[in-house]
Amino acid sequence: MFMYIILCSMSVLTVALNLLVIISISHFKQLQTPTNLLLLSLAVSDFFVGLLVVFQILLIDGCWFLGDVMCVAYYIVDYVVTSASVETVVLISVDCYVAICEPLRYSMKVTKRRVCISVSGCWIFSFLCVFLVMKNNLQQPGSHNSCQGECVVVFDQFSGLVDVLFFFVGPVSVVLVLYIRVFVVAVSQVRAMRTCAVHGSARVTLKKSELKSARTLGLVGLAFLICLCPYFSVTQTGQEAQFQASSFAFVLFYFNSLLNPLIYALFYPWFRKSAKLIITLQVLRAGSSQINVE
Template identity: 55%
Template sequence: METLEEAELCFPQLLNTSCKKPTGPHSDTVLVKVLMSSVSLLTVVLNLLVIISISHFRQLHTPTNLLLLSLAVSDLLVGLIVMPFQILLTEPCWFLGDFICTMYFLLGFITICASVVNMVLISVDRYVAICDPLHYSTKITQSRIQLFVLLCWLYCVFYSFLFLSDNLKQPGRYNSCYGECVINIIGVVDLVLSFIIPMSSIIILYMRVFVVAVSQARSMRSHIAAVKLQRSVTVTVKKSELKAARTLGVVVAVFLMCYCPYFCLSLSSSDIIMASSTNSVINFLVLLNSCLNPVIYAFFYPWFRKSVKLIVTLEILQPHSCQTNVL
């Protein structure tokens, strides 16, 4: 009987303080691990393609693409570091210690925060490009974007250290037994800073972009007198309106789909205890957004498909390939 009880403990040598291994079927756990591993690999591959494309081809060295590059770096780190640790959190016991547990959540907060802030910066960039095109080249320069990207990452690091300060001072302080990986966060603060403010900014900016784009298209159409030309432009305007609406809908819907379950949990309580047993699926939905970001922001661009073809066929290894026309 004693052997059976010891076998059910994460640390059999710690009879009184060790967590117990939950008993039950393991088929669901295996399926979840396979799914999460596949998404992790796909996230790394897609974002790596974005990084190589923008970094290698000189034509793509624009302020907008620099923001996409920063977004891809944050999403790559999510797939490379955060997702694999999230897979480990599905295990019944955590064997890597309290310090590694806290570092995992710290890296997770930094990279996910950077991904969200980069999305806001991309929204600002598109807002200026559409709503103030005459001054875009003077307002949005390469050096300014580099500064904003640097400030974005510094803010995310500072925010994450400040947000997890209690957990960093004493790793494992919220564990109820040995073999857990648990942290405590203030749900309301996280809800406001990581979801409400960024999401509101993105929606407001994109709505403004959509309204201005539609009004400009209609104004252009109204100044065309020739019937044939007017018909041809009408088709173009309708397509542009649909494309703008579709892009806005995809950005907002995907972000909401991935983040809403997590922040709905935030609303249910002022404090959240994040542990593997109850939050692995909800946390992974947030991480899934990093896999979908390159699809939303990069796959919609023709230059990305051309770049991927050159990368896959190894043509980028040819001399002067960085000067290849991909636009």
């Protein structure tokens, strides 16, 4: 009963908070910046993760009542949205790196068009990988079940290698390297701002804004690493298809999708303001998309 309450609460909050992020960035023109488009992609994947927790609840007692085809379909959707989420976090770390380490080139390198292409590439890549990884399960759904009511999928050695390299080792390595570099540069910029506090105050203000944004995106990356590493560590034991929904690694992994919008709420004033406008239904007014929410 405790796990039912925890997972149901996580599902409702994850769906609701990420829906607020999706509506905010989609509705308010002012928020449709390259960085926020990346956050929009992450919110979409986190939104679907919140919905998938409902199906994970069905597995608490190890019983699946929706049939073998729906079992495979569930794992396909889960794989696509979680892998797209992982790849989007990598893009966010790249965006943060360029903003802090190459600020003068940021507007030229990071454009809405390039971000849209990159995000689309992440989702397409996730769709392609899922058919490569799940090909054996797609051919014979339920063939790995040992008894009726199980929902089991099995990765062969090659599929497992692809999964680990492209959605764990690769992304984690990139995120760690980029954020370490961002941290080093950010520290040097803070020192520079302290020595130039009197002269060039306009530039100092701009740098403070950049550093604050980098700190927020850095927290997103840190939360990603903390929640992802235990999950993949457990799945590599060879028992990934038989984990219960109540396992700590699974709960922590899904909790990351709830944690992201909470980070936005704490550190992004635009999210708090836009959420208030959405909840009070002021977004239904004519011209509301032009409201200043910064």
